[in-house]
Amino acid sequence: MLRFLLTRIGLLIPTFLGVTIAAFALIHIIPGDPILMMAGERGVDPARYEELKQQMGLDLPVWQQYLRYLGHLADGDLGQSFYTKKPILDEFMTLFPATLELSLCAIILAVTIGLPMGMLAAVRQGSILDHGVMTLSLTGYSMPIFWWGILLIFLFSGILGWTPVSGRISLLYYFEPVTGFMLIDSWLSGQKGAFSSALSHLILPTIVLGTIPMAVIARQTRSAMLEVLSEDYVRTARAKGLPPQRVIGLHALRNALIPVVTVIGLQVGVLLGGAVLTETIFAWPGIGKWMVESISRRDYPAVQGGLLLIAAIVMIVNLLVDLLYGLINPRIRHTR
C-alpha cells in the first residue's frame, strides 16, 4: 500500500510542476505589460516603473522568474489581486466554503438519487422503468445546465414563488461566518428563519449542479450492476437460495460499487467546472463566479492563482479516489 501511494505521488509531482508552468505561462502569454495593467488608468512615472519592475523581478530572465514564482508558491504566496489588492489565497479561502457547500450538496443529491435509480434500472433490465431511467439520465447528461438553471428559476422563483432567485441567504439575516458553510452557520446563529432561508437558497443551485453527476452516476451504476449480475458468483448466490434483495444488496452491489466510486471521484472536476455556470446564474458567491468575474475584470493574478488552486484540488481528490479504489478493490490491493 505504501509503495502504491509513493508511486502515485511520484507521478503527481511532474504533473503538478507542469500545472505551475502552465499557470506561470498564462501571465506571460497575455499581451500587455503587467505593471501598467496593475497601475490601471492612472499610469506610473518611469522611475517608479523601474522600481516596480525590479521589485517584481520582471527584469530577470524568464527561468529565474519562474523559480521565484515557485518560491513564492512554497510560501503560500499566490500574489495579489489587481482588483481588491488582497492576497489571492485569502480571497480563495473566503469564497471556497461556498463552493464546497454547494458541491457537497450536489454530489450528495446525485448519489442518493443516481445510485438507486441505476440499480433499479439494472435489476429490471429492459422494463419501462429501465428505459425511463436511461432516457432521463441521457437527457440530464445532455443538459445545458446554464439553461436548466434559468428554467428552474423561471418556474420555481418566477411562477410559483417558492424559492429565492439568487444568493446564499436572505439579506435580513447577518451573522459572522464560523465554518463558512451557510447551513451550519445559520443554524449556529440561532436566528429564527435563518436556517430555512439558507436551505431554500441552496435547493435550486444544488439541483442544477447535481444534474450531470446524477446522470453519470445512474448510467455507471446500471452498467456496472449489469456486468456484476451476469457473473458466476451471483448465480451461485442465487442458486443457494438467497433472497434476491440479499444477492443484489450484498453480493452484487459491493462489487458494482468499485467503478462507481471512481466515477463519483471524477465528478469533482465536473462539479468545479459546473460551479462556474451554476454560481454565475444564481449569483452564488463562490470561486466559480469569482473566476468568471476575475476573467472579465482582467484580474490575471487572481485567474492564475485560482486556476492553480482548483487544479491542485482536482489532483488531490483524484489521488484520494485512486487510494480508495485500491482499498476497496482487493484485486488491486494484492497486486501492488
Added chain:
Amino acid sequence: MSDTADTQASSDNPLAQVLAEFWFYFSENRGAVIGLCIIVLVVLTAIFANFIAPHSPIEQYRDHLLTPPAWQEGGDWAFPLGTDPVGRDMLSRLIFGARYSLLIGCIVVVLSLSAGIVLGLVAGFSQGIVGTIIMRLMDIILSFPSLLLALVLVAVLGPSLENAMIAVAVVILPHFVRLTRASVLSELNKEYVIASRVAGAKLPRLMFLTVLPNCTAPLIVQATLSFSTAILDAAALGFLGMGAQPPTPEWGTLLADSRDLILRAWWAVTFPGLAILITVLSINLMGDGLRDALDPKLKRS
C-alpha cells in the same frame, strides 16, 4: 444470430457487408435511430437555412418587439416562435443558429481528432521520452476542469468564436490522445504489425496504414460523444460572453442575450436552450448506438 436478408444480398461486396452488419446492430437500438433522424433533420435545416427561415436572422421588426409565440395571446403567425427585444424573429435566429452549432461541433472535433490521432500514434510508437512528455502534457490538461480551462484559454486568446473553438478543441484533446495511444499499444504486438514491420514497412506507413485503421472504432465513438461536448461547451462559453459575439445567432449567445428576460419573455430563453438540448441529446443517443454497433465485445451479449 441469423443473417438478415440484406446482409446476404450484398455478401459479395465486403464494404457493403460491413456497412450492412453495422446497420443491423445500429438499427436494433431504437433510441439511436431516433437520434440519427433528428440529427439529419437538424443538418438539413442548417444547410437549407436560407430557404426555410421565414425572415432574416438579423432583420429587426421595430413594430414587433417581444411578440409572444403565435399560439399565445398577442402572437402573430408571421413570427411562429415570437420575437426578441429588438424585434428579430426567434425561429429564423434558431434556424441560422443550427449552422453555427453544427459547424462548431465539426471544426472542434476535426481539429482535436486529427491532432489527437497524431499525438496518440507518436506516444504509442515511441515509448521513450517523447511519449512520456506527450502523456504528461495530457495529464496537465486533464487536471483542470474542462470548462474552466476553456474559459481561461479564451480569456488569454481574446473572446471570439474562433478562439472558443480552439479552446474547446484543446480541452477535449487528451481523450483522443489517450484513446489512440491505448489502442496502438494493444495492437503493436499483434502478428500483422510484426509481419509488416519485418516486411520493411517504414514508420509512417506502420502508423497510419497498418495500425490506425484497426483503432478507428473507439475513435469514432469518442468523436461522436465529443461532438456533443463541443456544442455544449461552446454554447456555455457563448453564454458567458466568451464565445460567439452578438449579433451572431449562436444558441449559447442567444441565451446570454435574453437571459434577463426570463420573467417577461419566456420564449426568448426557452427555445434556444431547447434547441441545444435536443441536438446534444440526439447526438448522444446516436453515440450510444454507435458504441453498441462498433464494440465487438458487446455485440453478442
